[in-house]
Amino acid sequence: MLQKYVRSCDRNPETVDCKNAIKVIVEINPHELRDVDDKKDEFSVVFVLRFRWLDPNLKNIETILKLKDGRELKGRIQRLDQTGKITFITEVGETKSLKREDCSAIEHERNPDWSKQFFPDFSFLNVRFTNEYPITIFERYQMEWSDAEQGSFLRWEKKYDAIFTDDLDLRRYPIDRQLCRIRITAERPVEEYQFAMSSHRLVGVRRTCESFKVDQDIQRRCTSYVRWADAEIPFKTQRSRIHVLFHLERRGGHFFKIVVPNMMFVTLMAFLAFVLPIENADGSLALTSACFLAVFAQRYIISDDLPRKTFLTLADTYFLATSLLYVMISISIAVLVLARNLGDENPENAGLAERINRKKSLCGLALFLLAIIFNIWLIGKWLRKWGLEGWAAIYLAKQEPYAMIDECQRCLSKWPGKQCLPHEIGICKVCRHESVVTRHFKTPEDMDELVPSVRQLPIP
Structure with a gap:
């Protein structure tokens, strides 16, 4: 923990003592990554946020114990140890020894008065508020132990179902990786309390959505971390912050199992234009035009799921290259028709149409084989995870302060x-x-x- 820092270091330096700051031990357990919306730059996640802290001022807690036999005891808790043994002093001064399992409820745990005791106020920096989200699934507060001299060690936990926003870099779609983050900040300065991650926190994500999977190799190393505090700042104060990280890798199955094969079949159909004789040039152009329209229809189906960005994704480049190929096929057919028409005017060019048809068929066969090889290579690249961007480049692009x-x-x-x-x-x-x-x-x-x-x- 930060022991001290200098604020207003560029004007009137002042040393701030942080030795009395309360250490808030944090556990963040992601349960399910429900969805990643590429179009809205959002992701929804279900997770449990748990705080533990030692409050030195919370001693001899006045409360009501509701016993399982129906009785109620009013007084104060002098001591509560980790095994659940309670030393309770009633309002008439009688000392009783009880166990936590003898109580159906401790009123202080059910209705804590946060105005009279410390609570680590915090907020989410990138949560998206709607009429439905965020949803609180449950909230629980409990004393783990209490001592008349040391104070009380408390636990607060809450389960959320929430939507968060983060900028998604889709330049390498559909073989991209995404770093999605939940950013949490304290609402009090570091001299009052500071976050510290628990080493017993859950590592990884239990369930993910269909479009992404978690890169477990790096996710096991870090799911959440506390940003360190600066020893010198030009401002008046600073606050403790937590980042929760999701290292996601797109599955890409829909694109490479459905879109790419469909595009390959359409492209192979377009190469049949080279098989048709030069005398049937209108049929060749009609076939190429039909394939061109099929590519555009497929492109708009894919683009409907993506945001309108100023850059081209790899999928856009693939569709653009395929469309350009069809344009080149149409231009080559038009050039061949023009060459045949000019050759027919010269009586020495007998059999020109047959030679053009033969060379056109050979060219179409070569392009046919190249198209098959390219698409198979593209699918193999996805299966072998070639071309995936490294996490170092992603951290640099997003300037993630891990x-x-x-x-x-x-x-x-x-x-x-x-x-x-x-x-x-x-x-x-x-x-x-x-x-x-x-x-x-x-x-x-x-x-x-x-x-x-x-x-x-x-x-x-």
Whole structure:
């Protein structure tokens, strides 16, 4: 945890002490990635968010114990240990020893008064609010233990079904990878409380939608992390933040099992125009035009599922190249017809039509074989995962601050980069010379998270 930091470092530096900040231990367990909407740049996910923290001010809790035999005891909890044993002092001063399983409910757990005790207020930065979302499936608050001297160790958890927004890079569609994120921020400064991930958190996603699968190799390394805090900032305050990461890889089955074979069959049909004799040029052009319209229809079916972007996806390039091929076929047929008409005017060119038909058939056969080889290669490329973009390039493109490392090009020293400022040319922190500082966005494949996880929970 950050022990102190300097705020307003560029004007009136002031050191802020964070030693008394409450450590909030976080577990985020994604249960299901329900859908990824390419058109709206959204994804919906079901997950459980769990906070644990030690509140040193919550002692001798006044509450009502509702016992299973129907009785109610009013008083205060002096001690609650991890095994569930309760030392309870009634309002008349009588001390009773009970067990948690003897109680049907503890009123403090059912109706906590957050105005009188600490709660780690937070918010989602990229959640999409609708009339239906986000949905709270359940919410639970419980005391794990309480002590009259140390305070109380509390657990709060909530299960969400929510929609989040994130920019999807579809340039390599349909063999693309996507990094979808949930961004959570504290609503209090770091001197009051800071997040820390639990080492016992669930790694991975249990269920995913049909269009994507999780890259388990990198997902096991990091599903969520805490962004580290800066030691010096030019602002008044800073807050702790959490990022939940989903490393998704598009399955692409619909495109490569349905669209590509259909396009291949249409293209092979178009090459039949080379088989028809030159005397039947109108039939060849009619066949090519029909195939051209079929390609456009298929393209608009696919484009209906994608947002209108200024760039071309790989699927757009494939359709555009196929359409261009049909245009070239039509132009070549027109040129051959023109050559035959000009040749017929010369009596020395007897048999020109037969020679043109023979060469046209050979050319069509060669293109026919090339089209089959290309489409089979394209499907094989998808099956063998060739051409997939590396996660390092994706982290760099999205500037994901899992581990931002600045490197001095003069002395090659490295240090964590400031998150509050954009990358800029500055003075090296090690050699103290003005130099070009390069910022690297590391991935979980390169290094561990900078803020270490909590391996052991507090005990009374």
